[in-house]
Amino acid sequence: MRYNQALMDELNLLLHFDLDTTQQGIKVHHDADPAVIAAAARLHDKGLITLRDGGYLTDLGRETTEHAQALLGLLRETTTA
Template identity: 80%
Template sequence: MGYNQALVDELNLLLHFDLDTTQQGIKVHHTAAPSQIGAAERLHQKGLITLHDGGYLTELGREAAEHAQIMLGLLKETTSA
C-alpha cells in the first residue's frame, strides 16, 4: 500500500501546524480547495484535529504532525544530496 492522494493531502495539511506552540491552530475556510476541506474533515474524523475545519492538533495529531515534518525533512535532504 502506498500513499494515495487523500493521504498526501492530509500530510500536507498537517505540515501547516506550528509545532513550536500549542496555542495556534489553523482554519480551513469554505473557499479552500476541496482537497484541503476533505483532508481537514478526515483528520478530524481520525481524531487528529479538534474541528472539522481545522482547529488545534490533538495529542495524536501533534505526534502525526511531528512525524510528517520529520519525514519531509528527511526526504528533502535525500533528494538534494
C-alpha cells in the same frame, strides 16, 4: 499500501501546523480547495485535529505532525545529497 492523493492532502495539511506552540491552530475556510476541506474533515474523523475545519492538533495529531515533518526533512536531505 502506497500514499494516495487523499493521504498526501492530509499530510500537507498537517504541515501547516506550527509545532513550536500549542496556542496556534488553523482554519480551513469554506471556499478553500475541496480536497483541503475533505482532508481536514478526515483528520478530524481520525482524531488528529479538534475541528472539522481545522482547529488545533490533538495529542495524536501533534505526534503525527512531528513524524510528517521528520519524514519531509529526511526526504529533502536525500534529494539534495
